[in-house]
Structures are given as C-alpha cells and as structure tokens.
Amino acid sequence: MTSDTSTPRTAAGPGELAERIADLVVSHEPTARALRRELHAHPELARTEHRATARVAELLTGTGAHVKLLPGTGLIADVGPAGPRVAVRADLDALRTPESTGLPYASTVPGVAHACGHDVHTASVLGAGLVLADLARTGDLPHGVRLVFQPAEEVMPGGAIDVVGAGALEDVAAIYGLHCDPTLDVGTVGLKAGPITSASDHVTVRLHGTGGHTSRPHLAGDLVFALGQVVTQLPAVLARRVDPRAGVNLTWGAVHAGDAPNAVPAEGYASGTLRCMETEAWQHAGELVEDVVADLVRPYAVRAEVSLVRGVPPVDNEVHSTAALEAASRALLGEDDVLPTRQSLGGEDFAWYLHHVPGAMVRLGTRTPGGPTYDLHRGDFAPDESAIAVGMGVLALTAASARALPARPPAH
Template sequence: MSLPADPSRAIKTAVASLVEELVEFRRDLHRHPELAWEETRTTEKVAERLARDEIGVQLLPKSGLIAEIGTGGPVVALRADLDALPVGDQTSDPWRSGTDEVAHACGHDVHTTALLGAGLALQRLDRERPLSGRVRLLFQPAEEVMPGGALEVIAAGGLEDVTHAFGLHCDPSLDVGQVGLRVGPITGAADSLSVRLTGRGGHTSRPHLTQDLTYALATLVTELPSALSRRLDPRAGASMVWGLLRAGSARNVIPATGVASGTLRMLDPVAWADAEQLVRGLIGHIVAPYGVVADVDYIRGVPPVVNEPRSTAILADAVESTLGEEGIVSTTQSLGGEDFGWYLEQVPGAMGRLGTRTPGGPTFDLHQGDLRIDERAVGIGARVLAQAASAALPRPSVDASA
C-alpha cells in the first residue's frame, strides 16, 4: 500500500490520539520545573516516554537528550528547550509549580511537550512506511542562560547531516490557533554584562578622601547606554538595560565595592560582533576620573535567530496544513535573545511564534509568574512541528502497487 503524498492527515490523527496524554505531560512538567543545567527529572520523563514507543535516545552530559526517528538519508532537526526560570509561580492552577521561586514562565514546558508529541506522531508515521530520511529531536537544556545549551547540543553532534532545523516559541500576545512567522531576523543578539567596581570607601562627609564608588557606579549606569547610542549605528537597534545594582549597606558610608549587571541587545549581527571590545573601552573611560577599578565580566550570549526563506516557507506550509491560511500571521523582530540562533548559524532553519492566548482572554507576558497558557497550543505545536519535519524531508517515491 502506498503512502499518501500528503501525510498531514496521518499526523493529525496521531496527534489527536495523544492530546490528552500530552496535556497531562505538560502539566506534570509545569509542577516540577527545573533550572538550566538541572533538568534531570525533565530529561528522564522525556526519555522514558520516548522509550515506550521504541525511540532511542542519546543523553547529554549534564541534562537534555537527542533522539532520532528513521534510518538513513538526510536529517531534519526539531528543537525544544527544557529549562524553567527563577521566578515564582503566581497562578492558582492545580498544576502550578511545586518548587519555590522556580516556574515555567517562558513556556518551555509547552515547547518540550509539543516536540515530544511531534516525535511520537512521526514514529507512528514511520511505522506505517519508513520516512525518506531521519528526524532528530533536540531536547535542549539551558536556553535561559548565556551562551545557552545549544552549543552543547551542537558539540554532541546534534547538527550532523542536518538539512533544516525548526522550532517554536510560545507567544502570549498571539491567540491560540495562530503562528507568527517572518523571513530574516526574528530575534535579536543578546549579551550579558556585569561590572564590579572597587575603590577606597569611607564616610559620606569626606567624599574627597575616598574614591566615591557609589557616584562612579551611578555614572556608569547612566553614561554607558548613552555612549553606546553615539558609538553604534542607530540602525543596529542596540539596547543597554541594567537589571541589577548593588552597593553599600548604610546611608552614611561610601562602600568599597559595587556591582551593576544587565544585558546588551541589538538587531544587527555585524554590530554585535564588535560590541564587547567597544563596551570594555567605554567602561574604562567612564570610570577613570573616579579612580575606581572596573572588573568587567562580559559574556557573549546569542546571535539573532535568522529565518532562512525556504525553511520559513516550509514552516508556513506546515502551519497552513494544521490551521488553515488564517493561522499564519506576520510578526516583527524582537530584542529577545534565543539560542536557537546558534543552530541557524550552521544550518538553514526557521522558528515560529506559537500563539498561546485564549481568544478574548488576557494578554500575559513571558518571564512573568502569572503566565498562563491555553493548552490547545500543545497539540497545535506538535502537529506543526511534525508536519514541518515531514515536509522538509525528500518526497518518497510513490509505490503504485497495491
């Protein structure tokens, strides 16, 4: 019996039979979130479920795993991230996080479960008739830290023989049943920066006898973003934002140490390549008049995710097969960092934004403890990923015999 030219019906049927299980799986992950590089339970749960359907896995050194469906031929990679955030769960759902100050506030539990569902559906498809290639499932650790767990997956051979890579990311500003797509950059480059200042402290009545570290720190915090705006091409879309400031313990004591930490994000990969050297030089010039010493910890984070045109078209066709034309919406480039960009520096691919908002319901934000997901997104994500992988493989020859 020949395989239908379009396997979308078989994928739809397979995912539909799995949806209830997948929703429960996602809720279990949500109850038990794990931070970057600590996703051991999550890894075990995914590996156990794949093994039940005879899908072999390769465990990564710390956490995460790689699995593969099919034998021989080109490889299409599908990726999900496993880690949660150090954020308290503020929801009242029965499946709210059971770990203090840790929650899946970015939707990675949805990503993981959708990829699991896609893998199980493709395994069933492969049993009916072997795929014309292989589909590699990348369950990646540590997306939320820089430079990200993608580099470990790549080092473990995750991209060997890969022709296309696809991923989805939750977007609570889009309704469930919509997927945001664009050709070209869809996220920004992002780096992490921490500056520790040290100097001679003292009494606030005698600042001239100190190296007024608090004043130097405040100057750095205001002047570095300003200087960058004049040293980088405005078209680079650079944004330097501080998230942590720490200095002092009393109002009348000038401290001897202080720290400022934040992120530098930009839209342009060319400007990103030179950013570290520029930032280090500017910091030295800004703090020099105050006599303090600046110890700069600059972590080169992630490049932009740049959606390749043909891969984006494949992903769009997968969305249309799943949701109809109305399911495809255009989206803009954001300054959010995503280490999926490391994959797309090596292979063609595309990432889409998976709508998770209940139509007519509130709009939540990522990285916030009150994030809630319309769970219909789990099955939709599984179908879109499976369909994209199937479409990216070479078309099998049709057997005309009965």
C-alpha cells in the first residue's frame, strides 16, 4: 500500500471545493453508514478493537492511502502528497453499557454498546478519508492528510497517549476531530475557540481501620462515619479551596464499606471523577485532594490512601484551527447551521493531541429535528445517521482547505 504522491493541480476555490466534496460525500456515505452499523452491532471495549481496526484498514486498502497498524489496536492512514500533513481523528472503542435502542443493528455483545457515538465518529472519518483519497487521485488535494483511528478513548489513561507515542503526529501540522452532540439537531454543528471540554481524573479514596463491633465504635475507629465525612466534605472543601471560576467538581460514582449491619468494617472506599475547567487548577487539584482527605480522616483513627489516575486536560481549541473548522462548516452547511457552543464538564482525550500540535474539535449535531434528545453514555442513545454525511463533509473540507499554520507554535 503506497501513498498517492501525485502533483496537486491549481487549487480549487473554496466554493468549488465545497461543491466537489459535497458530491463525493453523497457517493461515499452509504459505505460509511454501513461501517457504522457494523461497528454498532459488534462493539469492542478499549484496547480490544481488533474487528474495527481490521475493517477500517480493509476499506482504506486500494484507495491510494498508506495504512499503518498501530501496536495493539488502531491505525493511521496517510492520503495525498508527502510532507506536512493535516490530521483528522476518530475513536474506535465502545462502552460497558447495555443497549436498549431496539434498533435492527443493535449491539450483539451483552453489556457493551456504542453509547457515546464513537461508531459515528469512525464512520465520519472513514468517509472523509474516502473523499480525500478521491481528491488525491485527481491531484486536487493540496497537501497530505493523516487519518487517525484511535483505540481506548473511554478509559484512563486513554489511547491518545499511546497513539502519540507511536509517532502518529510526526509531520502533522494540525489535527481536527468531532464529537456527537445529542443536544444539537442533525445538520448543525457547535463550535467554540478555547476550552470546549474539561479536565477529568479518576479519584479513589480507600480507608483502613481495625474493624470491630458497632456497639463499641470508639474501640474500632468508625470507618463508615469517616468515609461519610470524605464523601460529603471533600467536594465542599475543594469548592472553597479552588477558584470557583476553575469549575472544579468532584462527583462520586461508587461507595462501599462493609456488609453486616452490626460490624464496623476494616476497609471501605469511595470512587469518583474529579473535573476541572482550567488546566492550571487541574494540575494542582490532585495534591490538594490528598491533603484534604488526610485532614478529614485524622480524628477518626483510620488511615487514608488516595489514588488519582490522571485522565485528560481540557480540549483547548486553538483559534486559527477553530476558524478553519468554522469556515468549512459554513461553506457546507450554511451560515445559520454553525452554532456557538459552551464548555462542558465532559472529558475527551483528544486534548492530548493539542498538547503537541494545534487543532480543534467540533460538536456534531445528532438529534433528529423535533425528536427526543438521547443523552450520551445511555443505553438508548440513538443518533440520527444523517449526521455521518455532515461529519464526513466538514472534516474532509477542513482537512483539504486548512492551509495556513496557526500563529502560535505547537505546545509540548
């Protein structure tokens, strides 16, 4: 498999290129939609995306793209001339969530589903790649494009770190991505320069004591009571010790201690997610969590062990890259269908790519107009498949037309 290195012809104007890409999207959308349904029916958890990797590689073989499998799962594919490239990224993995959509192509894997739309992301990037490969064959792609199909976005630490370590950003000048947004109607996209998601870490606090009888908690060290103090007071203290504008939020997802009503347990834990809207606050929050937990449990004769798994920093959309996405979106969709969006508390490991090269992420509307809003990470999440064509077009036109490098140097 070799990369297409044909000499580009005189660059088409923005309007002409948008029309050409729109026509190519129509021809390749059935292939992209079929891939989405296949992935949806056969979801794979983080770092087990072997079927998805093989299927995407198969569809790109013969297009002129140079396909390279990544260690484990995932792949990259280069389209068009050699030299500095623009990259577009998709994520392959599914969630450990039972599906309840009732769709004819619903998940066949018990307890696993594409409830975050990564199947739509993958289909959109695959479809954009097919469009770009057509442009490359006719000499209408002015520079090379790299398609990045990343494993393990849904876990911490995520697969983006591994992909960067495997050299996926070598010769890449900028990178773009998208994410399903079920609050936006299909046919629209949401954009924002600057932070668009939040930092996200996993926090687990384990308490250890001697255990004993509930009739004599003073002899045992009342571990359950101490754990209750951690669960209620830690989020409250963080809210007073960190600038409120940083948007620090700690929400517990699991709490467990003991099984018998008349026994004080010797161990217990609380596990949750720490989110920050500002990178600086995120960098210092872990140390603060440890200090506060130690102070909270000290009166109760128990010992605390804090585990913080670094997840992701905020996705910080670079201003020039955001402008490139906006221009492409307006050219394809129209002025009224490119909407401002707000920063969310969700985490996305696309952020790690932006620590190395400039780039931006766009929110892809997936709600059928007039239909219900299916929230992400729910078993009934059912995006409108018309969004695939929108994602294909926006990413293809952005990748093909984003020529100028951002003014600031890439961050490291």
